[in-house]
Amino acid sequence: xxxxxxxxxxxxxxxxxxxxxxxxxxxxxxxxxxxxxxxxxxxxxxxxxxxxxxxxxxxxxxxxxxxxxxxxxxxxxxxxxxxxxxxxxxxxxxxxxxxxxxxxxxxxxxxxxx
Amino acid sequence: xxxxxxxxxxxxxxxxxxxxxxxxxxxxxxxxxxxxxxxxxxxxxxxxxxxxxxxxxxxxxxxxxxxxxxxxxxxxxxxxxxxxxxxxxxxxxxxxxxxxxxxxxxxxxxxx
Numbered sequence: 299x300x301x302x303x304x305x306x307x308x309x310x311x312x313x314x315x316x317x318x319x320x321x322x323x324x325x326x327x328x329x330x331x332x333x334x335x336x337x338x339x340x341x342x343x344x345x346x347x348x349x350x351x352x353x354x355x356x357x358x359x360x361x362x363x364x365x366x367x368x369x370x371x372x373x374x375x376x377x378x379x380x381x382x383x384x385x386x387x388x389x390x391x392x393x394x395x396x397x398x399x400x401x402x403x404x405x406x407x408x409x410x411x412x
Numbered sequence: 413x414x415x416x417x418x419x420x421x422x423x424x425x426x427x428x429x430x431x432x433x434x435x436x437x438x439x440x441x442x443x444x445x446x447x448x449x450x451x452x453x454x455x456x457x458x459x460x461x462x463x464x465x466x467x468x469x470x471x472x473x474x475x476x477x478x479x480x481x482x483x484x485x486x487x488x489x490x491x492x493x494x495x496x497x498x499x500x501x502x503x504x505x506x507x508x509x510x511x512x513x514x515x516x517x518x519x520x521x522x523x524x
Contacts, residue, residue, distance in 0.1 A: 340516035
């Protein structure tokens with residue numbers, strides 16, 4: 299089940315703590331994305347990166363930060379400023395080409411903050 | 413920006429029936445419309461897509477239709493099976509953008 303991986307599968311944190319979610323891909327994709335999934339809300343874009351050392355805010359970036367130091371890696375930090383951090387987080391990647399717009403998703407990380 | 417509405421939010425059918433999920437989009441420049449299936453506890457995966465220069469596309473029991481004038485597209489599943497039970501997401505890519513705007517998802521339940 300290679301391609302794009304996320305770790306850990308489940309993460310528990312106390313309120314007020316920052317937490318970093320890992321996302322790694324070996325698909326040689328240029329673009330990577332972070333989504334948040336809540337019941338009935340669909341997939342909402344947090345951040346995306348189309349090239350190393352560059353990233354852009356998505357629709358719900360407040361309280362989150364990212365880095366893209368390597369093509370293969372796009373970690374997401376959920377900071378204490380995020381008011382409702384408990385959610386299912388999905389990482390994705392794509393070729394970023396007119397040949398295909400398909401998004402390849404990781405298995406997700408379920409974050410619970412109490 | 414683009415806005416995608418998806419209906420219904422829940423769809424319950426009997427095995428063998430057909431299922432239709434509809435999405436509307438707001439940006440007339442959108443030109444690529446994928447559908448993703450997310451089984452319980454698993455990652456979303458692309459099941460079918462359509463580009464704006466095509467009106468319909470089929471792949472075995474699933475098909476997608478696109479009406480550019482009305483700005484809506486639909487997923488059709490025929491002869492539904494219990495393994496079709498999942499959450500289905502539609503998405504739209506605004507012209508030239510690699511970033512999708514997703515609908516809120518439809519939970520399809522197929523009763524044996």
